[in-house]
Structures are given as C-alpha cells and as structure tokens.
Amino acid sequence: MGLNDLDMKHKYDSDVDNIINDFYIPVLSESCKYYRLSGFFSSSVLAVVARGMENFIKNDGKMYLICSALLPEKDIKVIEENVKNNSNVLENYLIKSLDDIEKGFVEDHVSALAWMLEKGNLKIKIAIVSDKGAGMFHQKVGILEDIEKNSISFSGSNNETASGLLYNIEDFKVFRNWEKGEKDYFEDDHDAFCKYWNDLGKQTKVLDLPDAVAQEQEATPTKVDIRLVKRNNSKAVRHGNVVYMKWLTFKNFGASGSQIINAKVIIKNLKYKLWKVYNKKLNYKFAKNNIKFKLNLKSNGVFKLKLKVYRPIK
Template identity: 30%
Template structure:
C-alpha cells in the first residue's frame, strides 16, 4: 500500500450489480476492495488456492493493512490444497514446522505467484487466514453451497455481496453475477449487509442448527474431508486422514516407568518432575496396552483445563493411536451424543480403539459415567495432573469401570487433604515410578538460577496480619464454625502476604537490572495484575495478560507471540500453573505464591523446559518478611509468616546453580528471626 492516507471504501466505485461479461472480478472487484479492507469474511461452496494466486495483490494489501480473512467452505477440497491447509493449522502449534514455512508479508505476493500452497500454509500459521468447513445436517441434506461475503474497512464501512461464483480458478471462466450492497448508501443496503454478516457469524460460531461448522483439527478428527478432481468426477471417496507413527524412542527413565506400570497390572501413578515427558510416557504405555488387548478398547483421558486437550492430541500424532475425540462443552456442544456414538462403536466392534479427551469436570458428569460404565471393557483411563481428581466431587469420576489406570503428576499428594491423597493412592494402586527434578537437570531440563528477593511488609500490613491471625485462631477453636469458613479466613490472611505493597517497588528495581528483558513470565494474583502490567509497560516491556478470561484460540495466539517475541512478557495467574508448555521462557518473577507446593513446583516447571538458544533459566522470587530488624522479642505470628515462605525457598534453592548464594540471602533472615 502507498504511504498516503487511505480513504477506505469511499475511494472505490462499486456497482450494485456486476457480471463476468463486463467485469474482471479479480482486478475490478476483489483487488481494489481487498486493498482497502481490514477484514474479509467469505462463505463459498468450493475453494481452491489457485483463486488466491489470481488475487495475490489484493490479499497482500489486506495483510499489509493488518487485516485478516475468515472463510467458510465445503470440505470438498483439492487434495494438495487440503494438505497445505492442514500444514498451516499444525504449524500454529509446532514451532519447528512454523519456522520452516518461511515468509513475510512483503514476500506474500511473490509467494502466492510462485508457491501458492506454501503461502497459504504460512498465512494460516501466522493467523492471517482462518478457514472453517461447513457440513449441512441430514435434516437439510446436500452440500454447503452458499456464496456470499462481507468486506470491512478501517473506518468500519462494510460491503456485502451475494454471488453465483465460488472461489476457484475454474469458476472465473464461467458467466457469473454478483449483487453488491454498501452499508453507507441506504438503510436498505445497510440491512442487507448486516444480514450477510449475521449469517456468516452464525455459521462461523457453529450456531446454525441446520449446518455444522468445523475447525480444521475437528474436521480431521471427523474425517469429513473429501478430495475434488475436476478432471473426472466431482466427488472422491472420503479421505482417510491419519498420520502414521514417526521414528521416536523413549528415554531410559520413561521405559522404566512403562515397565513398572505393566509390572503393576497396568495401574499406577507416575510422579515425574514437570517437563520430563509425563504425557509422552503415558501415551507410550497406552500404545503398548492397546496392542496387548484383543477386544475393542475405549480410552478416556481427563485434563484439568481445556487448553491441555489440544496438547494431548498433538502429542498423540506420533504414536500408533487413533485420532482422539475432544468431548467437553466448550468445543463439543453435542458431546453426550458424540460419546454415545463412540461407546456404541466399541459395543458393536465397528472400531478397535476409540480415544476420548475430556476435562476433570466432565469426567464426573452423570451422563458421562453412565455411558462409560455400560461398556463391558476393556477401558483405559489416564488422569493428567491427577492431584486435581482427589476432591470429594471430582473423585466421583474415578469409576471402577476403568481397568487400566495411569495417574500423572509432579505433585500427586493433595495439599492439606490426607483423605483425598489416600483415595488417589488406593484408586491408582500407588506411586509406581518417580523421576525427581535433580535427575532431570541438566540432560532433560534447563539448569536454573534462583534469586530470592526480600520484601518487607509495611507496619499496617503486619498489624492486619496479626489481626487476621487472631481471627483464624478464634474460628478454628470454635465448634460452631465449619472448615470452609476457617479456610476462607486463613485465605484472607494469606492474601496480605501475597499482595504485599512493597513488591511493586521490588519489581521496578529488578526490571531496571535486567538487560533486554524478553521471554519473561510474571506470576501475579487478581489484585496485582493491573498494577504489574502498568509497571512493565512503564519500563518499555511489551506485555500481555494470560488469564482465564482469554479463550483457547487467544491463548494459543499469545503463546505463539511470546515465543516469537511479539510479546516480551506474559503476566499470568493460575491458568499457567498446570501443563501448559511455555518452553521459550527464560526468566520468571514470582510476585504471588500460595503455600501449596503443587503451585510453586508447577510454576518452576514452566520455566525449566528446554528450548533452542536457552542455556539456563532465572527465577526471581518475592520473599516476604515482616521486617529485617525484628528485635529480640519476636512474636510467633511473625515467625509463622517466614516458616510458610521458607518451605518454598528450600524446594527452589536445593537444585539451583547458585544454591549457596541463594542460601546466603536467606541466612540473613534466618539469623534475624533466630530460625
């Protein structure tokens, strides 16, 4: 695009009706409108990448505008186009594959001319192009055959069109006609454009009861992709999309874990340090188990948070295992119907092996349990971050129907819940394999430095902590107050330490000492996150929050951007505690920690994963003390603050490169408080 100020769609002469006998659709319609657009929504019955090659200049300028394209099409695709689309979708999550799809916006037009399918793959990988596939329900019948679109410019002006033409090179040779509406011309045209956009958004969000709309991974899973051959017949047999096992080998300790599991009648828990390949180990055990049974097998994998489901599905691709079904509310509105179909496949022996990935929450749903329990077996179960399944409510999902059982966690014991811990140990038949952090560094995890930062509480915070401590003691001693109330009061006291005011000053000082801070994680709590984001921005650090408010698609985008240095820092709360891979992280600042070992051990694990160009990790830990000059008569309540903090320190310091230097920092505190 030129450096001159764009006039948007106002600079374009748009006719209300056009046809191919008088109009070059590419040069006279698509290119000029795309060049002024920031978003292009298109529904087309057929799509081929060759169409994009024709419209290369318009697509390039859409990208240069910071624009994106969203397209819905029928799953009737050219086989080579389909492979390019799948490659681009996989590259969103695969760092090595994405880096191999070289290309920038400035090279886009050339790439579209020379290697269109490669260009499509990296457009999808970079988020410039999103594609979904539409399939009418049996009640409607036939194919998705709609042809309409909406362009939006930087001023919010919209152009809508209904056409007889698909987005394929072959369609450009036909006699075709378009009806075009511009929302700034009249109320009638504005209404028409709004209806087009509403219809598109309804399809995109899978909210049309007569049409199912699939994202690419779901489409592969459902195996609905066909190939289209213009040279012979329009429909081929359904493409069986599968990826065979690649060459890989288990590490020696992973082999030991698998052998221990089989030696314990295919039951047991793996207690393995975060980042040492628990998922990989469990899938290797499952693959062997599936080959050992002579009846149709159902496998259920339960994850604590939804965005871990796709990570499991990705890991599964290199094993000789079927494509998994993701069954939970946010990705599968009809999960009950789908689970019924899956269990029927097993009952009727129409499938040898079906794999379901669900959430801890869905696992104990009555319908989920009943459908699984009706199967005669065998049924395998893998519980990821298994400590989360030990609560009174969630353990309802741990049914006896599961014959083979694997529990995974770096910290399987439940904090302050002996009953829940015992239940898990009994259900999984004990911890049968352990692989601690000390054994994994440096061969499989990155060595790390640990720097405790001493933060003194204000006088008001100390007084408030004492006040809350008296309240904790009073409610704990009362027989009329339930345990939940006691826990709430104790949590309010803990929040005083987590949110100590002087942590913000300590953060500013630490950031000033950092040379070119990048690939930085900052762990906060709800009361800190806004102020922490402001401090990072003040210091010229490009940051983004990573919380439960972002959906799965946005989280994937944030993690990709973090790895590619689009963001210097992610400011996270609890949602990065369990299972999410962030190997690019080089530094972490722990602004807020609970006393729960599960949490701080998981957070350390996020930082220690290996990545290219990363020789070590650095952890800065805010260590809260009442004061560094306590005097001779130290109240027990002040010592209790330190005892809680020291548990975390000892765990972190033990395996740090600078273990002795870290101990020296804390020894000042120990001496001051005579600990």
C-alpha cells in the same frame, strides 16, 4: 482511502466486467477483515488476487472462511500440517518480508495458504450439511470491512476459487453498509455469516478446523482388511467381519442435478492405495489393498462415495 472511497458498481458480471481488477483487488487492498462463505475454496484464488492480498495482509488483514469439506488434496495436506503445529511450514518459504507477498502467492499458492494459516491471517471452518440427504454447503457470501468500519457485502454465484474468478461466467450484487437503501441487504448477509460461524444453522454443522481434522484422523483406520468374497452366489466385499454388497453408489456434486452413477468393485493385483470414502458427516480414508473402482466419470465433477448405500449383507 477506504471502501467508501471506491467507485463500486451495484452488480458485477464476469461476462462484461473484469471482476478481479475491477472488484477483488481494489476492495481487498482497502480492507482489514474478510468474511467469506463459499461452497468451494481453493488456494489457487490467492495467486489470482495476489496484489490485493498483499495490501490486505499489510493492513494486518484477517480472513475468516467457512467452506465445504471439498478441498483440493494439496490444500488439505497443508491444513493438516498447520493443525499439527508443524513449525517447518515457514522455514523454507519464499516470503521473507511483506513486500514479497504478491510474488510468493503467485509462484506457490499452496504454500501461501500455509503461510496465511501459520501467520494467523486466515482462519477456516468446515461446514457439513447434517440432514439425511446428500446435500452440500453451497452458500456464497462475502463481507469486507476497512479500518474505519465501512463494510460491503457481496452475494451471488461465485466461489472462492481461481476458476470461479477467471473462467466461469459469474455475477454477484454488492451492498454497502453506509448507504441507507442497501444497509438492510448488507445486514442480511452479515447475519448469515454470523449464523454459520457460530454454528447456529439448523441443517448445517460447522466445525473448527482442528476438530474437523481430528474427526477425520480418528475415523481413519490404520489397517483395513478388504477382500473379495461370495454371498448368495454373488460377489461381495468383506471389510473386517462385515460383508458388503458389491455395488457402490457415487454422488456427483460437480454436475447440475447431482447425477448418480454406479461403480463396480473389480479385484486387481494393485499396489497399496488410498481411497477417500465419505459419510454424511466427514470424510475418512480407507486403505484398500487389491481393490480398484472402475468409474464412468462424467465431466470433471467431484465424486463422493456415500457410505450409507454401501450396505452390509445380512
């Protein structure tokens, strides 16, 4: 069989369709290449489509993923370990043969991510919006190809996460390269992926995974001296020889409309703690001693601290 033998709909809607069993698992099972643009990615998706991924990998499948820098902490950790060529990733992993893939992916999707990276079944690039605004990479396109070069593309509202497949109400359209009336739409999706994979976007910078991790590590101070000071009868924060204003602005990328809320710096006798701070290029970590952020968090959105509004006081 191949992709052209599957009975596919032109549109899938999770409100009425079981998009995992009706689409993802069948098409992955027949494919050997998977190209994906996704605003959000989580290894949890590997558990949800484990049966399809087992067949995909048995087909010597290769997945090429471009996503934003907003990755779950556990996924970031295994990605960093892979970039460092940590050979211990596979030593104690529960997948001992290709027939163990489905079980292994369901039981430990984070290790499954590490396993795919180590085996070469997955390559990841990070996309960063390079304009002066607070935008983020939010493309959602997928392309699958079988051994006979039959290909499909799908584009719509769905991200490559478990929640996107299981719980959200999502829809997407499917285009087949062997159907005359759909080929042009397929080519548009294919060209979109190639543009970003080759870093040809005008407002987006796409980094190879080792370069993305290296940039983060280079920007990570080994020791940061942050303390409370007074300037103009007002509290401020000193970082090294630079004094910053006390109000920090967070950007909520998880909520519609990207609400902005304020966070006040409060000094407490806390244990040494890491906080992720993001600039417009990539994140880097500040070790902040005795500083706590008191946040008015709305919904379960993901928050990024915009460094450019954390301005020095002259």
